[in-house]
Amino acid sequence: MTDAASAVLSVVLTVVVLGVGGLCAAAFGGVLAGPSVRHGLTLPLAETARLLRQRRRSAPGADLLLWRIAGAGLVLVPLLMLAVVPLGPPPVLDSAVGVVWFNTADVAVWALVWLLGWGANATFALVGAFRFLASALAYELPLMFALTAPAVAAHSLRVTDIVAAQAGLPYVVWMPLAFVVLLVGVAGFSVWGSLGPAAGPDLAGGVLGELSGPDRWLALTGRYLLLVAGSVFTAALFLGGGAGPLLPSWCWLLVKSAVLVAALVVLRNRLVLLRPDRFMEIGWLILLPAALLQLLVVSLLVTVGGWS
Amino acid sequence: MQALPVLALLIVGSLGLAVLYAGHRLLYREPAAVALPFLSGLAPSEHALSRYHARWYVATLLFLAFDVEMLFMYPWTLVVAMEGIGAVTEMFVFLGVLLVGVVWAWREGALRWA
Amino acid sequence: MGLSATVDRLLGRLALGRLHVLPVEVPGAGELRMRLEHACRVRGWPLATSPADADLLVVCGSEPHGDLAAALDRVWQAMPGPRVRGTLSAVPELPGVLDELAADYLAWNRAEDPLPSAEPDQHGGHDMGDHDMGDMDMGDHMGDMDMGGPGGIALASGADDRDGLEMDVLHLPLGPALPDWPAGLSLLLTLQGDVVAAVEVTAAQRIPVHDPFAYRLDWAARLLQLTGAGALADRVLAARDHRLGLTGSGPDPVDLRRRIARSWPLKRALRGVGPVDAVDVPVEWGGDCYDRLLRLVDPGNDRTAPGPAVQDLPALAELLPGLLTGSELADVRLTVASLAGLAFIAAETSAGSPVDHPVGAAG
Numbered sequence: 001m002t003d004a005a006s007a008v009l010s011v012v013l014t015v016v017v018l019g020v021g022g023l024c025a026a027a028f029g030g031v032l033a034g035p036s037v038r039h040g041l042t043l044p045l046a047e048t049a050r051l052l053r054q055r056r057r058s059a060p061g062a063d064l065l066l067w068r069i070a071g072a073g074l075v076l077v078p079l080l081m082l083a084v085v086p087l088g089p090p091p092v093l094d095s096a097v098g099v100v101w102f103n104t105a106d107v108a109v110w111a112l113v114w115l116l117g118w119g120a121n122a123t124f125a126l127v128g129a130f131r132f133l134a135s136a137l138a139y140e141l142p143l144m145f146a147l148t149a150p151a152v153a154a155h156s157l158r159v160t161d162i163v164a165a166q167a168g169l170p171y172v173v174w175m176p177l178a179f180v181v182l183l184v185g186v187a188g189f190s191v192w193g194s195l196g197p198a199a200g201p202d203l204a205g206g207v208l209g210e211l212s213g214p215d216r217w218l219a220l221t222g223r224y225l226l227l228v229a230g231s232v233f234t235a236a237l238f239l240g241g242g243a244g245p246l247l248p249s250w251c252w253l254l255v256k257s258a259v260l261v262a263a264l265v266v267l268r269n270r271l272v273l274l275r276p277d278r279f280m281e282i283g284w285l286i287l288l289p290a291a292l293l294q295l296l297v298v299s300l301l302v303t304v305g306g307w308s
Numbered sequence: 309m310q311a312l313p314v315l316a317l318l319i320v321g322s323l324g325l326a327v328l329y330a331g332h333r334l335l336y337r338e339p340a341a342v343a344l345p346f347l348s349g350l351a352p353s354e355h356a357l358s359r360y361h362a363r364w365y366v367a368t369l370l371f372l373a374f375d376v377e378m379l380f381m382y383p384w385t386l387v388v389a390m391e392g393i394g395a396v397t398e399m400f401v402f403l404g405v406l407l408v409g410v411v412w413a414w415r416e417g418a419l420r421w422a
Numbered sequence: 423m424g425l426s427a428t429v430d431r432l433l434g435r436l437a438l439g440r441l442h443v444l445p446v447e448v449p450g451a452g453e454l455r456m457r458l459e460h461a462c463r464v465r466g467w468p469l470a471t472s473p474a475d476a477d478l479l480v481v482c483g484s485e486p487h488g489d490l491a492a493a494l495d496r497v498w499q500a501m502p503g504p505r506v507r508g509t510l511s512a513v514p515e516l517p518g519v520l521d522e523l524a525a526d527y528l529a530w531n532r533a534e535d536p537l538p539s540a541e542p543d544q545h546g547g548h549d550m551g552d553h554d555m556g557d558m559d560m561g562d563h564m565g566d567m568d569m570g571g572p573g574g575i576a577l578a579s580g581a582d583d584r585d586g587l588e589m590d591v592l593h594l595p596l597g598p599a600l601p602d603w604p605a606g607l608s609l610l611l612t613l614q615g616d617v618v619a620a621v622e623v624t625a626a627q628r629i630p631v632h633d634p635f636a637y638r639l640d641w642a643a644r645l646l647q648l649t650g651a652g653a654l655a656d657r658v659l660a661a662r663d664h665r666l667g668l669t670g671s672g673p674d675p676v677d678l679r680r681r682i683a684r685s686w687p688l689k690r691a692l693r694g695v696g697p698v699d700a701v702d703v704p705v706e707w708g709g710d711c712y713d714r715l716l717r718l719v720d721p722g723n724d725r726t727a728p729g730p731a732v733q734d735l736p737a738l739a740e741l742l743p744g745l746l747t748g749s750e751l752a753d754v755r756l757t758v759a760s761l762a763g764l765a766f767i768a769a770e771t772s773a774g775s776p777v778d779h780p781v782g783a784a785g
Binding site: 007008010011014015052055056057058059060061063072075076079080083092093094095097099100118120121122123124125126130133134137138140141144145148151152155156157204209210213214217218276277280281284285288289292296299300302303304308 | 310311312313314316317318320321322324325328329331332335336338340341342343344345346347352355356357358360362364367368370371374375378381382385386388389390391392393395396399400403407410414419420421
């Protein structure tokens with residue numbers, strides 16, 4: 001296959017995986033929540049139709065441009081996150097620093113979620129926006145350190161190298177702490193479940209509270225897409241990407257990502273909302289030392305023990 | 309050259325956005341409704357855009373220290389296997405010093421702000 | 423025009439399976455609201471978190487007057503549309519009302535329900551009536567008015583906070599029409615950041631109820647929702663619906679309490695929130711939110727015969743300013759939710775006349 005054709009295939013595959021993944025995540029969430037399985041499966045369609053039919057809103061004095069950019073960005077950033085992951089064919093962007101690229105994308109989410117709250121010019125939304133920033137201060141550093149552990153083991157920041165280096169043994173086996181910390185980070189930047197007080201019910205929807213119509217659709221879809229992109233990236237970094245017997249590599253990657261997405265969707269309502277002041281201590285005193293300890297163990301195994 | 313597929317990806321995404329907004333606009337030819345923010349049914353007495361008191365500004369400084377340290381972390385991951393135990397020791401001594409800072413901040417109450 | 427109408431109708435039909443309902447409870451109509459919530463849950467219609475999210479506005483109880491009516495109008499104006507407003511004043515109306523509202527939703531015509539125009543209330547009585555938003559594209563900001571900031575609303579002004587910094591002050595009403603908030607209680611919070619600097623009680627009514635234990639379960643569920651424990655909240659709601667006779671079987675109350683007591687994340691989230699010294703207040707209110715949650719779901723508090731009772735919000739309101747000043751907004755919501763569920767006293771011992779709001783026919 002020529003380079004151009006391969007690139008086109010990668011682009012199409014990225015968009016399709018993200019779209020279908022988001023759809024399935026929403027449908028699965030609906031099945032868990034709703035009165036019947038059939039009703040839950042139609043959740044994405046019904047909600048999309050409802051939101052498309054709604055009028056858009058703006059508020060007096062609202063920072064409209066930034067508000068709309070936030071919603072649009074929440075859908076574009078997951079595309080960028082997934083661009084560095086090999087989904088079968090080579091990734092859209094086979095960057096030598098793919099891990100850093102992913103990190104940059106997830107930091108961009110800070111600005112986007114905060115802008116969702118700022119742009120609305122509403123008290124509840126503003127409180128939600130600053131709650132998100134406080135949560136982000138707690139989960140971001142452990143996330144960054146968790147990203148470096150596979151890079152140390154594979155001697156590379158290129159995602160395809162990290163996937164290839166797991167041909168023998170997936171990294172989750174000897175880096176479980178980093179795996180868990182990365183999943184917490186994925187929930188964090190998706191404003192999901194326990195790390196979603198920014199959009200919490202005590203703030204009448206928080207950062208999502210003043211959105212309606214297509215703008216609301218973009219923000220809600222963006223959360224699902226971030227969840228899927230983060231899960232696919234975690235599967236590539238820790239679960240060995242496409243490695244596995246019998247099935248082709250793209251199939252294995254999808255299966256592994258689906259397991260992670262399903263786990264995050266199931267856990268959505270089962271724990272409690274971690275408010276930022278409580279989560280700060282957890283992030284700095286539990287998650288960060290865990291990630292650092294994991295990194296120490298990995299570095300020692302790699303240098304002294306010769307593992308990879 | 310490597311940037312082209314990523315640009316294509318972004319363009320595809322943006323086209324999707326454009327279709328969404330244009331479709332909504334074409335379907336329903338009306339501008340956005342202006343509505344006051346939701347304040348339990350009462351009128352707002354001021355704009356919400358204001359100087360917000362982010363009480364956790366001390367934790368921000370702590371974050372900044374580690375964030376700058378990440379500048380060293382990423383290149384370090386590439387060479388640590390080659391450099392051996394010396395590189396590991398150096399980096400973790402550095403991280404240990406920063407962690408002492410975290411513990412101090414914790415004891416000083418920087419992580420609990422009320 | 424035919425094409426867009428057809429597409430609109432199709433979208434409406436697809437959306438019928440998941441309309442978002444915003445129930446607003448007139449004080450005294452709590453049971454009606456609970457039955458409405460159950461009916462919506464059976465259909466798979468979620469409850470809206472805010473007016474922007476809502477398609478149907480259902481007023482539970484008799485026609486509201488005064489502050490609540492004004493609040494309802496503002497909530498209605500905040501709903502973008504397609505939107506339908508309905509009233510539920512008696513239990514027998516229930517399935518019919520939802521079907522009617524769904525039909526109205528489908529038939530909603532945006533030309534007949536024009537764009538709500540911004541009408542900010544102002545202390546100067548500035549007349550905004552001539553501001554017709556009809557054809558203007560409100561995608562851009564509104565021009566500055568002479569009074570205060572954009573839209574005629576003032577900008578936030580500063581005040582010294584506890585740290586001595588001058589930070590802007592926001593006034594946040596937790597008022598009549600807020601989801602998961604006691605009907606009949608209205609507070610005005612002065613916020614700096616998300617810390618409450620001052621609390622003013624603007625309304626607190628005594629509300630007659632028929633089955634206080636159902637209300638306790640209802641408030642336990644709301645408290646669990648606000649904490650984020652949605653799965654546990656659903657179980658408690660199932661117990662509540664069983665108590666109201668809406669379902670054939672419900673979870674075992676003892677088992678439910680045990681599940682909640684066993685949940686370690688819940689304990690960690692609610693410990694130390696809203697501590698109340700049981701001095702000059704009912705003993706049940708003592709402790710923190712976790713203690714109160716356990717009391718709310720404790721089956722031992724069930725009276726075998728539901729007797730008339732009164733939700734004593736004025737007594738609660740006396741306690742609130744001292745209790746809530748200095749705490750975070752999240753803690754305020756949790757504390758009020760836990761106390762509201764325990765504020766029921768037997769009707770014979772209540773002093774003063776109950777509020778004259780007809781309650782929907784008890785089941």
